[in-house]
Amino acid sequence: MSIVSALGHGQGGGGTSPAVAAPRRRARGGAYLLLAPGIAYLGLFFVIPVVALLVTSLYVPVPGGEVGQFAPAFEWRNYTAALATYWPQLVRSFAYAFVATVAALAIGYPMAYVIAVRARGRPFLQGLLLVLVIAPFFTSFILRTIAWKQILADESFVVSAIRAVGLLPPDGRLTATGFAVVAGLTYNFLPFMTLPIYANLERLDPRMLEAGADLYADGPTTFRRVTLPLSLPGVVSGTLLTFIPASGDFVNSVLLGNTSTTMIGQVVDSRFFKVSDYPTAAALSVVLMVAILVLVIAYVRRAGTEELL
Amino acid sequence: MSGGQGAGALAAAVGVADRTDRTAAPAPLGDRGRPRRRSPGRWRLGDAVVPVFAALAFLYLLVPIAYTVAFSFNDAGRTNLVWRGFTLENWANPCGAPAVCEAFVNSLQVGAIATVASTVLGTLVALALVRYRFRGRTLANLLIFLPMSTPEVVLGAALLAQFLSLRINPGFGTVVVSHIMFCISFVVVTVKARVASLDPRLEEAAADLYASSWQAFWRVTFPLLVPGILAAALLAFSLSFDDFIITNFNSGSFTTFPKFVYVSATRGIPAQANVIGSAMFGLALALVVAVQVVSAARRRRRT
Amino acid sequence: MAGPDARSGADLVLDRVTKEFAGVPAVDDLSLTVPAGSFFALLGPSGCGKTTTLRMVAGLERPSDGRILIGGDDVTHTRAHQRPVNTVFQSYALFPHLTVLENVAFGLRRRREPDPLGRARQALELVELPHLAERRPNQLSGGQQQRVALARAVVNNPAVLLLDEPLGALDLKLRRQMQVELKRIQTEVGLTFVHVTHDQEEAMTMADTVAVMNAGRIEQLGSPAELYEMPRTAFVANFLGQSNLLRGTVVENGGALVGVDVGGARVRVPAERAVRTSGDVLVGVRPEKLHLLRDGEAVPDDCNVVGPGRVTDVSFTGVSTQYQVEVPALGTLGVFVQNLLGGAAVGLGEQVRLACAVRHTFALDGDDDVASGVVALDESA
Ligand SMILES: Nc1ncnc2c1ncn2[C@@H]1O[C@H](COP(=O)(O)OP(=O)(O)OP(=O)(O)O)[C@@H](O)[C@H]1O
Ligand SMILES: [Mg+2]
Numbered sequence: 001m002s003i004v005s006a007l008g009h010g011q012g013g014g015g016t017s018p019a020v021a022a023p024r025r026r027a028r029g030g031a032y033l034l035l036a037p038g039i040a041y042l043g044l045f046f047v048i049p050v051v052a053l054l055v056t057s058l059y060v061p062v063p064g065g066e067v068g069q070f071a072p073a074f075e076w077r078n079y080t081a082a083l084a085t086y087w088p089q090l091v092r093s094f095a096y097a098f099v100a101t102v103a104a105l106a107i108g109y110p111m112a113y114v115i116a117v118r119a120r121g122r123p124f125l126q127g128l129l130l131v132l133v134i135a136p137f138f139t140s141f142i143l144r145t146i147a148w149k150q151i152l153a154d155e156s157f158v159v160s161a162i163r164a165v166g167l168l169p170p171d172g173r174l175t176a177t178g179f180a181v182v183a184g185l186t187y188n189f190l191p192f193m194t195l196p197i198y199a200n201l202e203r204l205d206p207r208m209l210e211a212g213a214d215l216y217a218d219g220p221t222t223f224r225r226v227t228l229p230l231s232l233p234g235v236v237s238g239t240l241l242t243f244i245p246a247s248g249d250f251v252n253s254v255l256l257g258n259t260s261t262t263m264i265g266q267v268v269d270s271r272f273f274k275v276s277d278y279p280t281a282a283a284l285s286v287v288l289m290v291a292i293l294v295l296v297i298a299y300v301r302r303a304g305t306e307e308l309l
Numbered sequence: 310m311s312g313g314q315g316a317g318a319l320a321a322a323v324g325v326a327d328r329t330d331r332t333a334a335p336a337p338l339g340d341r342g343r344p345r346r347r348s349p350g351r352w353r354l355g356d357a358v359v360p361v362f363a364a365l366a367f368l369y370l371l372v373p374i375a376y377t378v379a380f381s382f383n384d385a386g387r388t389n390l391v392w393r394g395f396t397l398e399n400w401a402n403p404c405g406a407p408a409v410c411e412a413f414v415n416s417l418q419v420g421a422i423a424t425v426a427s428t429v430l431g432t433l434v435a436l437a438l439v440r441y442r443f444r445g446r447t448l449a450n451l452l453i454f455l456p457m458s459t460p461e462v463v464l465g466a467a468l469l470a471q472f473l474s475l476r477i478n479p480g481f482g483t484v485v486v487s488h489i490m491f492c493i494s495f496v497v498v499t500v501k502a503r504v505a506s507l508d509p510r511l512e513e514a515a516a517d518l519y520a521s522s523w524q525a526f527w528r529v530t531f532p533l534l535v536p537g538i539l540a541a542a543l544l545a546f547s548l549s550f551d552d553f554i555i556t557n558f559n560s561g562s563f564t565t566f567p568k569f570v571y572v573s574a575t576r577g578i579p580a581q582a583n584v585i586g587s588a589m590f591g592l593a594l595a596l597v598v599a600v601q602v603v604s605a606a607r608r609r610r611r612t
Numbered sequence: 613m614a615g616p617d618a619r620s621g622a623d624l625v626l627d628r629v630t631k632e633f634a635g636v637p638a639v640d641d642l643s644l645t646v647p648a649g650s651f652f653a654l655l656g657p658s659g660c661g662k663t664t665t666l667r668m669v670a671g672l673e674r675p676s677d678g679r680i681l682i683g684g685d686d687v688t689h690t691r692a693h694q695r696p697v698n699t700v701f702q703s704y705a706l707f708p709h710l711t712v713l714e715n716v717a718f719g720l721r722r723r724r725e726p727d728p729l730g731r732a733r734q735a736l737e738l739v740e741l742p743h744l745a746e747r748r749p750n751q752l753s754g755g756q757q758q759r760v761a762l763a764r765a766v767v768n769n770p771a772v773l774l775l776d777e778p779l780g781a782l783d784l785k786l787r788r789q790m791q792v793e794l795k796r797i798q799t800e801v802g803l804t805f806v807h808v809t810h811d812q813e814e815a816m817t818m819a820d821t822v823a824v825m826n827a828g829r830i831e832q833l834g835s836p837a838e839l840y841e842m843p844r845t846a847f848v849a850n851f852l853g854q855s856n857l858l859r860g861t862v863v864e865n866g867g868a869l870v871g872v873d874v875g876g877a878r879v880r881v882p883a884e885r886a887v888r889t890s891g892d893v894l895v896g897v898r899p900e901k902l903h904l905l906r907d908g909e910a911v912p913d914d915c916n917v918v919g920p921g922r923v924t925d926v927s928f929t930g931v932s933t934q935y936q937v938e939v940p941a942l943g944t945l946g947v948f949v950q951n952l953l954g955g956a957a958v959g960l961g962e963q964v965r966l967a968c969a970v971r972h973t974f975a976l977d978g979d980d981d982v983a984s985g986v987v988a989l990d991e992s993a
Contacts (some may be wrong), residue, residue: 011458015589029606030437030441031437031440031441031442031443032437032443033436034433034434034436034437034441035433035434035438035449037429037430037432037433037451038430038433038434038489038493038497039434039452041430041489041490041493042452042456042490042493042494044454045468045471045486045487045489045490046452046455046456046464046467046490047452049458049464049467049468049470049471050467052462052467052471052474053466053470056470056474062370103312105507105612106364107366107369110359110363110366111363111366111367111454113359113363114359114360115363116358116361118359123601123605124601124605126597127548127597127601128597128598129367130366130371130597130602131593131594131597131598132371133370134547134593135374135552135590135593135597136370136374136590137549137551137593137594138373138547138551138589138590139377139438139586139587139589139590140550140551140566140567140582141551141553141567142553142554142567142570142571142574142584143377143570143578143582143583143586144373144374144586145373146570146574146578147372147374147376147377147380148373149371150376150390151372151376164315170362181376187369187373190366190369190370191370191390219324240458244457244458244459244460245460246462247460248460248461248462248463248554249378249460249461249462249554250462250554251553251571253553255574264462265460265461265554268462268463268466269462269554269557269558272466272469272558274348277472278473280469281466282466285462285463285467286463286467288460288462288463289460289463292458292459292460293458315949441688497904508703508705510701510703511705511707511708512668513672513692513701514699514701514705514706514707515693515707515718516671516672516691516692516693516694517670517671517672517693517697517699517765518693518698518718518719518722518764518765518768519693519722519723519768520693520718520720521691521693521721522693524693525693528718529707532709533708533709542973555908603972
């Protein structure tokens, strides 16, 4: 479904969903019966927790209480204080996520294109390539991230080799850098970028591309004028599915970064678990959630894809 | 949004979507079979650039997996950091390291429950959203969309805040509850895409042929939805199995496989963890190859 | 309530049925009777409500008002799967996950009939597709899919079989072939067929009774010959074949013939062929019923004559020659002359008079729109 159809209906008359998707029945009882369990579940374990988070973000420490004891209040300054302290991490998170998303797009699009278009008509090759994109899910992503950490470790032969070639100064390193964190994010969310684009390209009618070739007779032009615009919904989906989790991630920055690559997720995590500063953690979470929603809506509007399937 | 597409791709890879996707709208004969190859012509550098680049990208994707597999054969001892020599010991004895198998089994259990529950709940919601017009539909759509656009830290923190305020001790139960929550939305979008692509006339035809609405659903609609539901279940399982952040917030002392790996990373990960990761990768690969081979054989037999 | 086991054709009655979508009527106060065992065609332009009518009969759409009776039983509030009715859908709607044979056996299985597969095979033989029983629908050509859809419906022996433009997607040759086949099956199994089409030729050749529908209403209902020879509205006169319609005023009535003043000329119309016998009327005549009279040629007996007019267009079509004759004060009339003599008899620009037997003339309500139901050339093809 689409972000826009989710949000767009609210903007008044935006319901331009295709006829197939148009609901056909009016018997409401049935609909509510089907919806009830799932919606109730999300209400209980998504809406209420988010509200709980909002409420918690305004709490104040119990005067003279122990660490981790808070009393209900409306302390808006939790937000200003949290932002004043942690804005660099917030900005860094979005910057890293942005770079990682662009990099994943640059890598993932050609992969998707090759699987969907070049391997079309060769089911076995196509299936194999797809599995290679998907199967990493089953090797824990933490295991893979740690693998990167070892591969790029200071004493690893890869780094020695790069140093030997002179691409890296003798004391230069690959792990524990911002570059490593971004590379890790790119790597970990690459399947989330590739799959939606693949799914989109796969559904393209090959005759459409032939028609393009017929009319323009030039590969790059066909790509730019036909393939790319038609695959835009997939690109939008992929970038969102990459950007959103990447901006909240902390595993990569913990495993591959250093103290100056801290991301906002890491701060939330440590405020919660290390110092039991629940209001600050909650306030930062709310800020992150709202900021992402605003970015997503702006992006989807900008991309102009009415319906992101 | 994209969960549907991603899962569609997932399904296609495993071969489940393959058959019915093409039959959903019966196309006349003639267009099927092998599409024409690229028209012969001058060989252009441009034609090779993209595949070569994609090959490099696949390499990038697979390097750490190769590393993981290789080090599953490392005669590592306690920390699996440097190569100490080849051994089959880890594979022969995957539960050799303390707690690794327990964590793995925990992950499988959580994954199984979360998959079944979220697939059922999500499929029902998807059916309602596509096939009925009702008050609050927009709101329901929004409620499905929001969890997907919320970073995991936020979901994890929110759930923990709630569990703490309800004085519920985090553990197996809270992990399962939170996994079901974030899987539902992905199931909904995946199944929804499938439901929306169904021809509404099919169910009418069933009714016309004396099927009650119950029979029409189970005889016609449901079989056609199965590929989408399987894809959704697969997606839910892989999301649950690989989740770390939300689990980390809500698990207390309960350990899943990703959490085990993360926690032991500082002390050194036992090679048995690599065995399990490699085995899962191999399993996924084998499964897909098997499905591909079977469906290819079936295709050949039918035509 | 009609049990789903009606064994042979039953009659179908629609009694003042109305269907509104969001307040807009798609079918408007429609009444009709289809006798048991007859082949009934519902003919009308796109969007006139044919599919909606069928869907109400099938039980897939609930009428806003009115009643539907099958074999005398009121089924208005009976659910689709409980009606002794089957449909061949406009888009076939074959189940993609079932084989052809299982598709055909579907209805039999739902009703727990004995030997569903054996009967399904028989039905496939009826449509000459027994060799494709194990295929899936997406492995069939359009015409084959259509025949499977037909078999799937016929095999249930419904009291009424509904066909919604089942031949629409077929090429002309296959279409003619299927028309013959449909007609054969109908006579063979004796079911009541309600066949929707917007191909008038198809309706005329196949049906015992044709109903012409327009904007949610039945304009006229009758045998094909009746509709053609004696249309009752301008819409029918124009939609079925072509007609010359001339505005006139009744100046003499009371006898067996009605006298009408048409642009100064006096024509006579049999009273039983006139929708109204006073005031403004439209005098109609089919182009092939007109004769061209050259200067001095004698007027045959019992003929209406108009003109003279000038021939503005001559086109030779093989079987006939079609003339356009412009008559002052009347407008342009079309004339089809059968090609008995070989070649056109009258040249462009010649002055001619037009004659037509009184018994071929008809008169319609003068308030009708002269152009309603005129089929654009490309559409009638
Ligand atoms: N579900 C619906 N909702 C709203 N309007 C509808 C619906 N179904 C049909 N209509 C309208 O009712 C009218 C009659 O439609 P119907 O499908 O019966 O036409 P038809 O005679 O079968 O046309 P065609 O020859 O093109 O198939 C049309 O104006 C159509 O737009
Ligand atoms: Mg229709």
